[in-house]
Amino acid sequence: MTPDPVDPRDLPPGEFAEDSSPVTAEVLPGDGDVEAGLRPKSLEDFIGQPRVREQLQLVLTGARLRGGTPDHILLSGPPGLGKTSMAMIIATELGSSLRLTSGPALERAGDLAAMLSNLVEGDVLFIDEIHRIARPAEEMLYLAMEDFRVDVVVGKGPGATSIPLEVAPFTLVGATTRSGSLTGPLRDRFGFTAHMDFYEPAELQRILARSAGILGIDLDPSAGEEIARRSRGTPRIANRLLRRVRDYAEVRADGVVTREVSRAALAVYDVDELGLDRLDRAVLGALVRSFGGGPVGVSTLAVAVGEETSTVEEVCEPFLVRAGLVARTPRGRVATAAAWRQLGLTAPPEATGGIEVRAHEPSLFDPGELDERTGDP
Ligand SMILES: Nc1ncnc2c1ncn2[C@@H]1O[C@H](COP(=O)(O)OP(=O)(O)OP(=O)(O)O)[C@@H](O)[C@H]1O
Numbered sequence: 346m347t348p349d350p351v352d353p354r355d356l357p358p359g360e361f362a363e364d365s366s367p368v369t370a371e372v373l374p375g376d377g378d379v380e381a382g383l384r385p386k387s388l389e390d391f392i393g394q395p396r397v398r399e400q401l402q403l404v405l406t407g408a409r410l411r412g413g414t415p416d417h418i419l420l421s422g423p424p425g426l427g428k429t430s431m432a433m434i435i436a437t438e439l440g441s442s443l444r445l446t447s448g449p450a451l452e453r454a455g456d457l458a459a460m461l462s463n464l465v466e467g468d469v470l471f472i473d474e475i476h477r478i479a480r481p482a483e484e485m486l487y488l489a490m491e492d493f494r495v496d497v498v499v500g501k502g503p504g505a506t507s508i509p510l511e512v513a514p515f516t517l518v519g520a521t522t523r524s525g526s527l528t529g530p531l532r533d534r535f536g537f538t539a540h541m542d543f544y545e546p547a548e549l550q551r552i553l554a555r556s557a558g559i560l561g562i563d564l565d566p567s568a569g570e571e572i573a574r575r576s577r578g579t580p581r582i583a584n585r586l587l588r589r590v591r592d593y594a595e596v597r598a599d600g601v602v603t604r605e606v607s608r609a610a611l612a613v614y615d616v617d618e619l620g621l622d623r624l625d626r627a628v629l630g631a632l633v634r635s636f637g638g639g640p641v642g643v644s645t646l647a648v649a650v651g652e653e654t655s656t657v658e659e660v661c662e663p664f665l666v667r668a669g670l671v672a673r674t675p676r677g678r679v680a681t682a683a684a685w686r687q688l689g690l691t692a693p694p695e696a697t698g699g700i701e702v703r704a705h706e707p708s709l710f711d712p713g714e715l716d717e718r719t720g721d722p
């Protein structure tokens with residue numbers, strides 16, 4: 346692959362990239378300077394998600410009018426839809442500073458206590474991947490969210506004492522790709538949950554036009570349309586494809602990104618008409634070819650494609666469901682008739698093609714399924 350010719354230092358700085366906490370680096374893995382430069386910086390600047398924007402505007406303005414801190418906010422949705430960007434915007438809109446950390450970084454309650462005790466009134470504490478927070482830290486968080494205090498246990502055994510510690514009023518912003526696996530008590534302590542959904546092609550096209558402006562790319566509107574359509578409804582993917590198409594335009598053409606150039610480039614990078622990537626196609630292929638269209642449990646499917654169950658569930662599946670290629674049924678995942686067509690096959694009459702499910706072999710069934718379906722932890 347051609348190296349990205351843009352020098353990240355030429356881009357507007359990611360306002361918060363170097364900001365605040367020592368765990369920042371763990372929060373944004375691989376989030377290059379280029380991506381940081383493309384982040385929208387205000388609610389105004391944020392394209393798409395009109396409902397979430399309107400709701401947030403009300404939450405934030407209401408708090409500002411009362412002169413208090415807004416309720417804790419949970420941002421949920423598949424990867425790359427703008428949760429981190431939105432958390433940063435919330436801090437900016439409130440004129441507060443943002444403290445960044447992530448669920449996996451909060452392994453011990455002490456890690457969280459240190460973070461909380463450093464907060465200044467009005468701060469926004471952003472916990473990415475909040476569903477991966479360790480139990481003891483989570484329990485400490487309950488108290489901090491509700492009463493703005495924590496109990497720090499000092500010592501061990503019978504001599505252990507618990508010292509109450511005040512926490513400055515703050516707003517917690519949590520981000521998660523799977524709100525279903527948040528425990529009930531944690532979920533209940535958020536005053537507002539924003540569900541980020543996949544973007545419409547027209548919205549992605551506007552995002553691409555904005556990114557092209559920032560990166561100095563000559564992007565034809567028809568090319569923007571083409572790239573938007575194949576971006577899996579995801580701004581991060583749209584921006585990534587834009588950079589790859591730009592490489593192609595500069596190496597093999599005159600630098601202008603036209604529709605022809607983007608089609609040729611996307612073919613090189615194996616991005617198909619629907620924008621399915623390799624993993625999406627592998628999952629679909631396994632579902633149809635190895636399991637006769639399903640129903641099959643998601644963990645069985647994950648083993649078949651050699652991926653983590655969580656990746657298949659959080660990264661692949663939401664889009665495949667949204668694209669109408671996969672249906673989630675009580676008995677497992679099922680390929681729709683459109684999925685068979687997408688692979689150039691015809692669904693045999695005994696295949697499900699939708700909601701009707703045939704009897705399945707218990708060995709193919711993932712026992713974790715039922716819990717996941719009912720939403721019970
Ligand atoms: N509404 C938007 N307008 C313009 N660009 C956007 C928008 N949403 C996201 N982006 C772009 O997509 C990239 C990814 O967004 P972000 O990191 O906020 O997603 P995320 O939901 O936090 O993803 P993850 O779950 O993987 O952490 C950003 O760097 C930004 O360039």
Ligand SMILES: [Mg+2]
Nearest residue numbers: 428429430473
């Ligand atoms: Mg993020």
